[in-house]
Each structure stands twice: as C-alpha cells, then as structure tokens.
Amino acid sequence: MEDTFSGSQRRIDTLVYNQPAPDPSVLACPHCDLMQRLPQLAPGASARCPRCAKELRRRRADSLNRTLALALGGTLLYVIANSVPMLSLTIVGRDASTTVIGGAQHLWENGQAIVGILVLLTAVIAPAAQLACILTITLASRRSPVPRWVGKLMRHYPATRTWSMIEVMLLGVLVALIKIADYATVIPGVALFMLGGLVFVLAGMQASFDPYEVWQRIEWASESPARQASGLATKETA
Amino acid sequence: MMTRSLTAMDHGLQSCEVCGLLSRPAPPADEGRCPRCGEAIEFRKRASFEYTWAFLIAAAICYIPANVLPVLTTTTATGSVSDTILQGVVLLWSPTGWPLAIIVLVASIMIPSAKIVALAYLLITAQRGSIKNNRQRIRLYRMVEFIGRWSMVDVFVDTFTAALIQLQPLMSVEPGPGLIFFAAVVVLTMLAVESFDPRLIWDAAALQEVAHA
Numbered sequence: 493m494e495d496t497f498s499g500s501q502r503r504i505d506t507l508v509y510n511q512p513a514p515d516p517s518v519l520a521c522p523h524c525d526l527m528q529r530l531p532q533l534a535p536g537a538s539a540r541c542p543r544c545a546k547e548l549r550r551r552r553a554d555s556l557n558r559t560l561a562l563a564l565g566g567t568l569l570y571v572i573a574n575s576v577p578m579l580s581l582t583i584v585g586r587d588a589s590t591t592v593i594g595g596a597q598h599l600w601e602n603g604q605a606i607v608g609i610l611v612l613l614t615a616v617i618a619p620a621a622q623l624a625c626i627l628t629i630t631l632a633s634r635r636s637p638v639p640r641w642v643g644k645l646m647r648h649y650p651a652t653r654t655w656s657m658i659e660v661m662l663l664g665v666l667v668a669l670i671k672i673a674d675y676a677t678v679i680p681g682v683a684l685f686m687l688g689g690l691v692f693v694l695a696g697m698q699a700s701f702d703p704y705e706v707w708q709r710i711e712w713a714s715e716s717p718a719r720q721a722s723g724l725a726t727k728e729t730a
Numbered sequence: 731m732m733t734r735s736l737t738a739m740d741h742g743l744q745s746c747e748v749c750g751l752l753s754r755p756a757p758p759a760d761e762g763r764c765p766r767c768g769e770a771i772e773f774r775k776r777a778s779f780e781y782t783w784a785f786l787i788a789a790a791i792c793y794i795p796a797n798v799l800p801v802l803t804t805t806t807a808t809g810s811v812s813d814t815i816l817q818g819v820v821l822l823w824s825p826t827g828w829p830l831a832i833i834v835l836v837a838s839i840m841i842p843s844a845k846i847v848a849l850a851y852l853l854i855t856a857q858r859g860s861i862k863n864n865r866q867r868i869r870l871y872r873m874v875e876f877i878g879r880w881s882m883v884d885v886f887v888d889t890f891t892a893a894l895i896q897l898q899p900l901m902s903v904e905p906g907p908g909l910i911f912f913a914a915v916v917v918l919t920m921l922a923v924e925s926f927d928p929r930l931i932w933d934a935a936a937l938q939e940v941a942h943a
Contacts, residue, residue, distance in 0.1 A: 507770055509764040510753030513743055519752055520738035520745035523868055524932040527738050544868045544932070581894050583901075590893040598893040604905045607913050611889050614882065616933075644765040647748045648870065654920070657882055663837075665888025667830050670886070671822060672894060699796075707749045713768030 509714035521546050558694040560630035561698040566690055567623050573686035574616065579669060583676035591683065592616055592661070618656035619694070625649045626697060629706060638710040646703060649719075653698065659691045737932070744771045775927035779857055785922035786849050792914040793842060799908030801888050806901045814908060815839060815884060838884040838912070841877055845919045848874050852926065859934035867931050875923050881916045885909065 516528050521541035528548075530539055535553035540546065552558065554631040571594065590598070590616050599608030625645050630641045665687075669678050738745050743752045746764040753771070755762040763771045775781075800812030813821060815838050822831035825843055855867060888905055895903040 507761060507763045508759070509765045509768075510744060510755050510771065512765050513752035515752065516751075519750055520743065522745065522747065522750070523871075523928045524864075525737035525739055525745065525929040526932075527736055527741060527743070544865065546868075579890065579894055583897060586897055586900075588894055588896055590890065595889040595893040597895075599882055599889055599905055602892070602904055604909055607885065607889070607905065607909050610913050611885065640768075643749065647767065647769060654879075654924070657879055660879055660882045661886045663833070663880075664883045665890050667822075667833060667883065667887045668890040668894070670827065670830055671891060674827075675895070678894075683783065704750070707766065708753070710749075710766065712766050713763065713766035718795070 521548065537644045549704045550699075550702065551704075552700050552702050555631050555700055555705055556630045559626060559697055559701045562628060562693055562700060563623055563626040566693040566697060567627065569686045569690040569693060570619060570623060573683045573690060576686075577681040578665065578683035578687070579681055580679040581676045582679065589681065592634065592687075593634060614655055614657040615661045618652050619658050619690075622649070622652040622656045622694070625652055626701065630701075633706050633709070636709060638706055640711045640713060642706065643710055643713070646706060649703075656694070658687060658694060662687050662691055736774065737929075739773045739933075740943060743765050744773055746771050747775075759898055775925065776935075778925060778927040778930060779853060781925035782849065782853055782922050785918045785925060786853070788847050789842075789915050789918035789922060792911045792918065793807060794911075796842075796908055796911035797839070798904035799911065801884070801912060802891065803904045803906050803909040804895075804901070805904070807899060812906055816914065818884075834884060834887065837880050838869055841881045842915050842919065845874050845881075845923075849919070849926065852931065856930045856934070860927050861934050864931055868928055871923075871926070871928050871931070878916070878923055881919075882913075885913050885916070 515529070518527060519530055520527050520630065521544060523546040524541060524544040526541055526543045528541065533539060533549065533551040535551055538550035539548045561576070576591070577589040578591055580587065589628055593612070594629060596608045596612040596616070599605070599611060629642055629645050632639055662684075665684065669680065672678050738752055743754055744762070745752055746767060746769055748769040749764060749767040751764055751766045753762070753765055759872060761770065763769065764771050797815060800814050800817075802818065803810055803812045815834075819831050819839070822828075824831075845938045852867060852871055852874075855862075888909055892903045892905050895901060
C-alpha cells in the first residue's frame with residue numbers, strides 16, 4: 493500500500509542507479525532538505541538539523557546488541573500477552589473474559605469486520621511485524637557486510653512502527669476498564685501487565701536502534717566505484 | 731543566521747527516504763534508484779499535495795458521520811440506548827470519572843479535528859509559497875505526526891467494552907455504525923500525514939533566497 497504513495501513501483505525496471513555523492517558524511521535533512529555534514533558523534537550524542545531541528549542521527553552505545561536484547565524481551569512479553577486473558581468481568585455470578593484477539597474477533601462477528609481488521613492490525617499484527625523486523629535486522633547485522641535483503645526490512649520497519657499502537661490500545665483498555673467498573677467487577681488479567689511492560693520495552697527498543705549504523709555496513713545495491721572509495725568492505729554476490 | 735540555505739535539490743542531489751544516502755540521478759532523468767538500498771527516489775514525494783488533499787478531504791467527509799452516528803449500542807432488559815462519541819464523553823463525566831472523559835474528549839474529538847485543520851493549513855501555506863513561520867509549521871507537522879495515533883483510543887475503548895459486556899439477556903454492548911467512520915478518520919489523517927512531504931514547506935523559501943541573491 494505504501495508503495496503506491498511513494499510511487500516506487502512505477503517504472504522501477506527502467507530506473508538506473510544514481511551516482512552516490514562523493515562524501516558519505518554529507519546528507520540532506522529529511523524534513524527540510526538542507527545539505528549538511530554529519531559530525532562524528534560520541535555514543536549517546538545526537539545531531540540535529542540547524543535549520544529545522546530535525547534529529548538526524550542519535551548514536552547509541554552498543555546499539556545493535558541492546559536493541560536485540562530488548563527485542564527478545566519484547567517477543568516474550570508479546571507471546572504471553574496474546575495467549576492469556578486481558579480483562580475478566582464478574583457480574584451477578586456470571587463471568588466473561590477477553591483477549592486482545594478476542595476483541596477484534598468480536599467486532600468481526602458483529603458486523604464491524606473492517607474495524608475488527610484494523611484493531612487486529614494495530615494491536616496484534618503490526619507489533620509482531622515490528623518485533624520480527626528488529627530481531628531479523630539486528631541478527632543479520634552481525635554479518636559483515638550486512639546482506640542486501642536487510643535493506644528491504646529496514647525500508648518497511650518505519651511502517652510497522654507507525655501502525656503498531658500497543659500504547660494507544662492500553663490507554664483504551666484502561667478507559668474501558670474504568671467505564672465498565674461502574675456496572676461490574678473488572679479483573680485485570682496477566683496480559684494487561686505484560687502489555688504494560690511491552691510498551692516500555694518497545695519504546696526502549698526504538699530508542700536504542702540506530703539505523704545509520706546498519707546502513708553504513710550494508711552491501712550496496714549497485715556496483716558503484718564510490719563503494720570501494722569510501723572504504724566499505726566488498727564482497728561479491730553470486 | 732544562514733543567508734543562503736542550500737538544499738540537496740539545489741545541488742541536483744536526491745536524498746533517499748529509506749536509507750538517507752545522497753545521490754545524483756543520471757543527467758537527463760529526475761529520478762533514479764538509490765545505489766545503496768535500491769529504492770526508487772525522487773527529489774520530492776510524488777504528487778504530495780494531491781495525495782494529501784485527497785486523504786484529508788476524505789477524512790473531513792468521514793468526520794461528520796463519525797460524530798453523528800452512534801458508536802456503541804447498549805441493550806439492557808429495559809431497552810437499548812445508542813451513544814455517539816460525544817454522548818459517550820458525557821456519560822463518562824462524573825465526580826470520579828472526569829479525567830477519563832477528558833482523555834476521550836481530547837483523543838476523539840479535539841485531536842482529529844485539530845489534525846484536519848492543521849494539515850489544511852500546512853497544505854494551503856505550502857501551496858501558496860509562504861515563507862513565514864517555517865519553523866513553527868514544521869513543528870506543527872511533527873506534532874500532528876506524533877499525536878495522530880492517539881485518536882485510535884476510542885476505537886479500542888469501544889472494541890473492548892463491546893467484547894467484554896456480553897451478558898445477555900442482562901446487558902450487552904454492540905459496536906455502532908459510527909465506529910467505522912471514526913476509524914476511517916484516524917486512518918485517513920494518518921495516511922495524509924505520511925503522504926505530505928515536509929520539504930515542501932521550505933521550497934518556497936529557497937526560491938525566494940535565490941531570487942534575492
């Protein structure tokens with residue numbers, strides 16, 4: 493879907509590779525296109541665009557290993573959160589409980605299929621895709637040079653981040669919980685606490701991930717002379 | 731501070747939206763593939779104004795049924811009541827529940843309408859070539875980008891309320907027809923934000939500087 497918006501599928505076969513700019517530390521701000529040289533950054537330091545203050549890069553100490561560790565922890569929380577009940581309710585001797593997927597399923601079965609799919613996408617599928625992307629990227633980036641297909645994952649990672657809305661869902665669940673508490677006894681389930689943890693783990697994972705580090709070591713799509721010139725490791729592909 | 735701010739486009743260079751590499755397209759062409767990641771790149775997002783307007787107008791249209799149609803229908807032994815988003819806020823309003831009412835009011839009513847107005851303002855000023863308040867406008871764009879997802883909160887509230895309160899014949903809650911329009915407003919405004927190219931805010935300024943140079 494996103495491809496249609498950026499027009500990247502159009503005439504892709506007829507496009508030729510651009511010539512890379514001679515100095516790899518010169519880049520343009522993604523928000524205002526101002527050309528600038530990215531300074532050498534110490535771990536923990538960040539660089540911002542002087543014109544529009546967009547953060548261009550934030551360097552993290554041991555970025556890829558920490559990101560991998562958080563992604564593994566996040567995966568564990570995610571699996572538990574989606575396999576146990578999130579909310580239970582007791583009213584005059586009757587019980588009911590629901591999981592995250594159960595909420596989407598209920599919409600699907602009650603004439604709100606599209607909203608059901610949206611809930612499934614934002615609360616279940618996108619977070620899973622986000623975790624899977626990061627796990628694969630950080631694991632594959634241990635190789636040198638980083639294989640080309642990692643670039644494809646890096647390209648789609650921001651979309652999984654945009655549509656993964658665990659934190660928004662959690663707020664929604666809390667509002668629903670307090671709303672229902674007027675009529676019945678609501679018991680927060682284990683999944684609710686797992687989701688609470690997952691929000692912080694995902695935030696930490698995003699903050700510790702430094703895509704620049706992966707791009708610097710990735711195998712180039714084109715056989716460009718600048719690649720050798722910039723001192724990047726070369727490896728012939730079959 | 732900076733008398734002449736040179737952009738990559740002024741140099742004939744394209745910045746890859748995926749990996750950030752600067753590269754130069756082969757002379758006659760104005761688009762090419764990024765040599766590092768292989769992504770098709772252009773100077774600016776293709777038809778950014780048109781796509782953003784299209785999503786924004788669609789969102790504005792959906793905004794009406796989203797607020798007029800009920801999002802939740804509560805059925806009890808005595809009958810059934812349908813609530814719109816605003817009625818839901820009023821119902822939540824109580825001596826103890828008012829903070830929640832404010833959360834829902836802000837997330838469901840104020841954020842979506844503010845987003846539509848803010849994006850329309852950004853589009854109109856960028857299309858008219860405004861060079862005023864560039865920093866404030868880029869800040870507004872980032873705020874809209876950051877805050878937009880929180881409008882989804884009401885969709886989740888209604889989803890889990892309906893999923894949990896299934897105690898027929900005592901009480902049951904079902905999602906109403908307004909929910910899909912409300913979800914559409916959220917999704918369409920998010921797509922509008924993504925299709926807007928913030929660099930367009932600055933392009934007019936670059937042209938003016940060249941004219942005065």
